[in-house]
Amino acid sequence: MSHATPGLPAGRSSAAGVNVLLNTAVEAFEGSGKLEAIRAGGKSYPADVALVGIGIVPNDELAREAGLACDDGIVVNARSETTGDPAIFAAGDCTRHIGREGVALRLECVQNAIDQAKHAALSMLGKPSEYRDVPWFWSDQYDLKLQIAGLARPTDQLVVRGNPEARKFAVFHLRDGAIAAVEAVNAAPEYLVGKKLIAEGKKIAPERLADTSIPMKTIA
Amino acid sequence: MPKIKYIEHSGKEHEVDVPAGWSVMEGAVKNLIPGIDADCGGACACATCHVFVDQAWLDKLPAKQDMEETMLDFAPDMAANSRLSCQIKVTPSLDGLVVRMPKSQH
Numbered sequence: 001m002s003h004a005t006p007g008l009p010a011g012r013s014s015a016a017g018v019n020v021l022l023n024t025a026v027e028a029f030e031g032s033g034k035l036e037a038i039r040a041g042g043k044s045y046p047a048d049v050a051l052v053g054i055g056i057v058p059n060d061e062l063a064r065e066a067g068l069a070c071d072d073g074i075v076v077n078a079r080s081e082t083t084g085d086p087a088i089f090a091a092g093d094c095t096r097h098i099g100r101e102g103v104a105l106r107l108e109c110v111q112n113a114i115d116q117a118k119h120a121a122l123s124m125l126g127k128p129s130e131y132r133d134v135p136w137f138w139s140d141q142y143d144l145k146l147q148i149a150g151l152a153r154p155t156d157q158l159v160v161r162g163n164p165e166a167r168k169f170a171v172f173h174l175r176d177g178a179i180a181a182v183e184a185v186n187a188a189p190e191y192l193v194g195k196k197l198i199a200e201g202k203k204i205a206p207e208r209l210a211d212t213s214i215p216m217k218t219i220a
Numbered sequence: 221m222p223k224i225k226y227i228e229h230s231g232k233e234h235e236v237d238v239p240a241g242w243s244v245m246e247g248a249v250k251n252l253i254p255g256i257d258a259d260c261g262g263a264c265a266c267a268t269c270h271v272f273v274d275q276a277w278l279d280k281l282p283a284k285q286d287m288e289e290t291m292l293d294f295a296p297d298m299a300a301n302s303r304l305s306c307q308i309k310v311t312p313s314l315d316g317l318v319v320r321m322p323k324s325q326h
Contacts, residue, residue: 138265192294
């Protein structure tokens with residue numbers, strides 16, 4: 001989550017009895033014959049199971065051998081066409097594509113896998129259409145429903161709508177006045193309308209966005 | 221096994237057996253029935269598994285939770301018998317359920 005909401009959802013985890021260690025590196029898995037503890041930050045934490053989430057490296061060996069351009073992922077254009085063979089298309093986490101903001105990126109998310117695949121299929125059918133969908137993400141953590149649309153940047157102007165204390169709010173990221181991303185916590189209308197406004201490149205005054213007396217349905 | 225009838229917006233009908241415990245959404249997606257996208261996989265996070273429940277079955281379904289209500293409020297062509305099919309768990313008592321798909325989920 002953005003720095004407008006420090007400690008959340010990590011704070012929610014600790015309230016639920018889950019110890020979240022930020023800015024701490026794992027130093028070792030400990031145990032004889034089986035995992036017994038994880039050493040991190042100089043301390044040893046008892047553990048039966050370790051779930052390792054460290055990002056992915058795309059398996060693009062096959063694509064390289066086939067002569068396709070690769071650069072931390074199989075390079076494709078907005079129509080999911082590869083560079084090197086007009087009969088080969090690629091979609092999903094393994095691709096480096098041109099995003100809707102015109103910047104090449106590799107996106108690891110379900111939305112990208114679904115939407116990029118649709119564009120690959122359209123290209124194969126000879127009905128190409130440019131992939132410009134707004135990326136979106138979700139997670140359910142305890143009683144927090146996180147819904148995020150768009151890709152935030154550190155330089156975005158942040159507007160908070162709602163009350164973080166009440167765990168029902170959204171953080172809008174404005175770029176040149178237009179909504180570039182929204183992070184919603186238990187705030188589906190903010191997420192749903194926000195996603196639409198991102199796609200439309202709508203500009204909305206920060207004071208208006210922050211005013212919860214104006215329903216999201218009529219915010220634009 | 222409960223039978224569920226899914227009717228596409230075009231009128232094309234699909235009657236399939238759906239195991240109890242699955243959601244109505246899963247019954248469609250796992251049987252490759254078009255018209256229910258379920259982009260979020262069933263987390264009540266996207267509102268792309270919208271269906272219209274046959275009037276005869278409306279009262280027999282579990283009530284909507286707040287989140288489903290809110291998500292539906294923004295679904296295209298929302299109506300009084302709208303539901304998110306990922307939020308309806310199939311039980312033996314839903315044998316014969318009929319749902320219709322909207323024109324589009326987006």
